[in-house]
Amino acid sequence: MRAHASVLHLDLDAFFAAVEQRDKPSLRGKPVVVGGVGGRGVVATASYEARKYGVRSAMSTREARSRCPHAAFLTGRFHAYRDASTIVMGLLRAASPLVEPLSLDEAFVDLEAAGLPDLEVPTVTAFAQELRERVRDQTEGLTASVGIGTSKFIAKVASDLDKPDGLVVVAPGTEQELLRPMHVSVIPGVGPVTVERLRRAGIHTVADLEAVSLEELVRLVGNAHGSGLFALARAEDDRTVEPERETKSVSSEGTYDTDLTDRALMEQLLTRQAREVAARLSKQGLSGRTVTIKVRLHDFTTLNRSTTLPSPTDSGATIARLARGLLADLDTSGGVRLLGVGVSGLADWIQEDLFGETEQEEEPEAPEPEIVRSRDRPGWAPGMDVVHDEMGRGWVWGAGRGVVTVRFETAQTPAGPVRSYADDDPHLHHWRPEQAEAGAPPEE
Numbered sequence: 001m002r003a004h005a006s007v008l009h010l011d012l013d014a015f016f017a018a019v020e021q022r023d024k025p026s027l028r029g030k031p032v033v034v035g036g037v038g039g040r041g042v043v044a045t046a047s048y049e050a051r052k053y054g055v056r057s058a059m060s061t062r063e064a065r066s067r068c069p070h071a072a073f074l075t076g077r078f079h080a081y082r083d084a085s086t087i088v089m090g091l092l093r094a095a096s097p098l099v100e101p102l103s104l105d106e107a108f109v110d111l112e113a114a115g116l117p118d119l120e121v122p123t124v125t126a127f128a129q130e131l132r133e134r135v136r137d138q139t140e141g142l143t144a145s146v147g148i149g150t151s152k153f154i155a156k157v158a159s160d161l162d163k164p165d166g167l168v169v170v171a172p173g174t175e176q177e178l179l180r181p182m183h184v185s186v187i188p189g190v191g192p193v194t195v196e197r198l199r200r201a202g203i204h205t206v207a208d209l210e211a212v213s214l215e216e217l218v219r220l221v222g223n224a225h226g227s228g229l230f231a232l233a234r235a236e237d238d239r240t241v242e243p244e245r246e247t248k249s250v251s252s253e254g255t256y257d258t259d260l261t262d263r264a265l266m267e268q269l270l271t272r273q274a275r276e277v278a279a280r281l282s283k284q285g286l287s288g289r290t291v292t293i294k295v296r297l298h299d300f301t302t303l304n305r306s307t308t309l310p311s312p313t314d315s316g317a318t319i320a321r322l323a324r325g326l327l328a329d330l331d332t333s334g335g336v337r338l339l340g341v342g343v344s345g346l347a348d349w350i351q352e353d354l355f356g357e358t359e360q361e362e363e364p365e366a367p368e369p370e371i372v373r374s375r376d377r378p379g380w381a382p383g384m385d386v387v388h389d390e391m392g393r394g395w396v397w398g399a400g401r402g403v404v405t406v407r408f409e410t411a412q413t414p415a416g417p418v419r420s421y422a423d424d425d426p427h428l429h430h431w432r433p434e435q436a437e438a439g440a441p442p443e444e
């Protein structure tokens with residue numbers, strides 16, 4: 001725990017749903033549910049209007065439909081979420097070099113590195129207020145809730161206290177007072193199993209927990225968990241803000257029966273692996289900044305070489321180009337037995353497995369056939385961006401039985417008209433923003 005409230009936690013409010021409401025004017029102020037729209041789908045985010053009906057993240061879409069049948073149920077548009085997230089993370093990184101993204105819409109910022117005149121409560125409060133305004137301006141209307149405290153734990157608790165569009169600074173010395181009446185589940189790592197064990201022992205609040213000795217706690221929840229819980233119950237948390245989370249990575253590698261000596265072949269293999277990595281990244285909604293190659297030589301020496309980009313990528317062409325560049329610097333004339341490409345420094349853009357269907361599709365190596373299929377017969381899912389040759393841009397309101405219904409509006413227009421088309425109407429197309437990768441070499 002620090003002497004000053006210098007850890008900031010920012011969390012965009014109902015992020016996916018808020019982006020949808022921003023881009024779809026007819027949905028503003030209405031219940032919106034983003035997630036898997038099919039039979040096995042799960043809610044990723046519900047707008048505050050839908051939460052009033054009891055719709056929650058991670059609930060099955062079926063349950064959500066029964067609680068709030070009049071909500072708009074939309075499939076995710078990750079390009080839009082990623083673009084908004086990039087803007088917000090950029091603002092945070094401009095404010096402090098120490099930013100730790102937790103997901104697309106959430107990050108810790110270390111204010112000790114922000115160059116503020118001091119770290120007193122009025123100063124950090126004014127800083128956060130200005131940051132929230134900048135987020136709203138730059139994202140064209142998204143709101144963020146911010147918490148500031150003497151540790152990550154307190155900052156995260158604080159950001160949740162006045163949602164949405166809130167700002168709470170917990171003054172140093174008041175942490176325990178704040179935590180004591182709260183339910184034990186407020187503590188990071190206390191999930192349903194621990195909650196149940198504690199409940200059986202009559203421990204409900206943080207104050208109850210604080211009264212339990214370390215020995216007793218270890219007996220209740222085990223050795224590994226007990227001491228951490230003992231400290232957190234006293235608001236003791238020294239975790240640092242980690243600007244990169246290198247532990248997470250996506251990689252692909254191959255070992256070869258005969259030693260490879262042909263440089264062109266090695267480059268081809270790296271390129272193929274880079275594309276596999278890129279396909280997995282984009283399927284999972286991930287992107288990363290650090291590209292690494294792994295090369296095992298004929299004598300079993302293993303070399304790792306990496307390079308870090310200024311901003312995250314999931315482009316196969318970019319990853320391949322960097323990987324080939326790294327290989328060029330190595331002496332592989334004696335032969336190579338293993339080659340691999342990995343991308344790390346990931347932000348876990350999609351939180352856990354909230355999208356039921358995405359998870360299902362993730363099974364082994366399906367990207368190629370799927371891309372082909374979607375080109376042949378475009379699918380229309382509710383929420384998708386489309387453009388019609390005459391009507392212009394809009395989004396899929398609903399689709400099925402050979403008909404697709406589109407509402408023609410964008411973030412910059414008023415609520416727009418609705419029209420229906422045959423689902424193979426040649427005038428109706430999927431719409432994607434221009435890719436910023438114009439300089440990258442084309443994929444084969």
Ligand SMILES: [Mg+2]
Binds near residue numbers: 012013014015106
């Ligand atoms: Mg959020």
